[in-house]
Amino acid sequence: MVGRYAVHCSGVTFSCKKHGESSNSITVPAASSTVDRIRQVHNSVVANELTSLKFENERWGFKCDGWISNANYSTKKMKLLLFINHRSVESRTIKKGIEEAYANFLPKGNRPFVYLSLEIEPERVDVNVHPTKREVHFLNEDEIVFVIQDEIRDRLSRVDTSRVFVTHSLLPNRPQVPLATPVKQVVLEAETPNDELVPGSSKGPLKSTRKRNENNLVRTDASARKITSMLKSQLPGGKSGNFEDEMEYEYVDKEARACRLTSIKDLRARVRDAMHNELTDIIGTHTFVGIVDEKKRIAAIQGGVKLFLIDYGMLCNEFFYQVGLTDFGNYGSIRFNPPLSLHDLLAAGVQQEKAIAGEAAEETNWEDVLESVKEHLIDRRALLIEYFSMEITEEGDLCSLPLLLKDYTPSMAKLPQFLLRLGPYVDWETEKECFHSFLCELASFYVPERLPLPPASAQDENGKGKETAEEEDLEIAARRAKVTKALEDVIFPACKARLVATRGLLKGVTEIANLKGLYRVFERC
Secondary structure, eight states, rough: HHHHHHHHHOOOOOOOOOOOOOSSSSEEOOOOOOOHHHHSSSSHHTTTTTEEHHHHHHHEEEEEEEEEEEEOOHHHHSSEEEEEEEEEOHHHHHHHHHHHHTTSSOOOBBBOOOEEEEEOOGGGOOSSSTTTSOOOOOOOHHHHHHHHHHHHOOOOHHHHOOOOOOOOOSSSSSSOOOOOSSSSSOTTTTTTOOOOOOOOTTTTTOOOOOOGGGGOOOOOOOTTTHHHHHHHHGGGGGGOOOOOOOOOOOOOOOOOOOOOOOOHHHHHHHHTTTOOHHHHHHTTTTTEEEEETTTTEEEEEEEEEEEEEHHHHHHHHHHHHHHHHHHTTOEEEEEEHHHEEEEHHHHHHHHHHHHHHHHGGGGGGGHHHHHHOOOOHHHHHHHHHHHOOOOOOOOOOEEEEEEEEETTTOOOHHHHHHHHHTTTSSOOSSHHHHHHHHHHHHHHHHSOHHHHHOOOOBOTSSBBBOSSSSSSOHHHHHHHHHHHIIIIIHHHHHHHHOOOBBBEEEEEGEEEHHHHHHHHHHHHH
C-alpha cells in the first residue's frame, strides 16, 4: 500500500522500513518523477518500458493520467495500480478491459504493468459496494472502459513498430546473428515448421511453444467474406445492396449534458444488475457471420470456437433501450422537412390497429383514442423536446424524432403505430416509469422490422435457377438490402462495443456448434 501511494503522490517523500531491518524497504525522494518512483518501488525493467497515457473525455466526464508498459514488457501476473479521485481502489471491469486491450500485443498468458489515475465526478462514483471500500463502481463504466481501451491500443500501436525480436538459429554451423524486425512475430519457416515463435523482450532470446490444438483455434478474419455477401443477388433494376446514405447530417455545437436524474440512474443500475457476464463477453468479442432468417429475425455469430444463432430483434430492442438510457437528454434529431401532420400519422396508426384487431376493433371508439393521444403529445411537447429531441408544434405538427444511432434509420412505416402507442402504453404520471416506458416504445420503434422472405427461384431439371416466378417489390428489396447492410456494418458492431447483455437475452441465443465437440465426434469416426 505504501508503494502504491509512493508512485501516485508526486512531490511527497516516502520512507518505509520493515520491523527488524536496518535499511529502508522503500525510499522515494519528493523530487522524483512518476517513472523514477516506479523504478524505485518496482524495478528498472518495467520502468524502462513505460509509455505515457494522458487524456480526458468530456462526454463521459473523466480525466486519465498514467503510465503503461509497452509490448516489450510482460509478466505472468498483471500489476495494476489504480487510483480514482486519488484513492487506491480496485475495479474488475477496468482490469478486464485492460487485459482485453493488451490481448493482441502480448503473448498468451502474459500480462502488463499499468498505473492509472482517474478523476471522475464524486457523485458518479459508488464506493459502498465492498465492506472495505476497496472496490468501486461508477456510472457509465462500460463506456469509460471502452475509451481507455481505445487509448491503450492507440499508444501501443504507436510504439509497436519499434519492437526488436532476437532469435537464434537452429541450424548447425551457422553463426548466431540477432535479427531485428518491426513485425510482431518472427517465424523461421525452414527451421521450425511446427513451432510458433512468441514475441518476447529484446533482452533475451525468444522461446518456442508447442503447437496449439487445432480444436482450440478461433478461425475468424474480419476481412473474410460473410455469408450474406455470398448469397446476395442483384436487386431488380440493376441496384445492389450498397446504397449511398440518403440522410444528410448536420453537426451542431451542442455540449453534452450530464444526466443527474435519480430515475435514470436507477434504470441504469437495473440494467447493470441484470448483466450476464458470459453473454456480454460473447457479444463483445463476436464475429458476425450472416443473416439466417429475415422473417424470424435470426442471425449467426461466432464467439470463440462456438457458433450461435441469435434473435436480433431481441438484441436490437435491448441495445436501443440501453442507448436511450446512456445518451439520455443528448440525442441527435431526425428532422422532417416539411413537418408531418400528427393527426394524419395517428389516423394511419388507427387504420393499422384496426387491421390487426379485426372484429374486436369495432368495440373501440377510435376517434376518441386519436384525439386523446394527440392532446397528450401536444400537452407534453416541452418534456418531449427537452429529454427526447422530439419536437411537436402547438398546431400538432411533428418536426423531429430522436436519433439513437448514426447511419441507421428506423422504418418510417412503423412511425404511426409508435406515435399511437405513446398514449396508452406510456405512464405519463410517474417520472421513472414514464422514462422507462417511453424508452421501451422508442427501442421497439428502432428495431428492424420483419421482412417477408424473397420470392423463391424456380429450378430446372439440372438444378440451375430460372427466372423468378414472382418479382419482389422494388421498395421491399431496397429496404431488405439497407437493413442487411445496417445490421452487419452498423448495429452489430455497435452492440459489440456498447451492449451490456442481460439475462433476459439468454432466451434469444442458441448455441448450434462447438468446435471442440465437433472434433470429438470426428475423432470417433
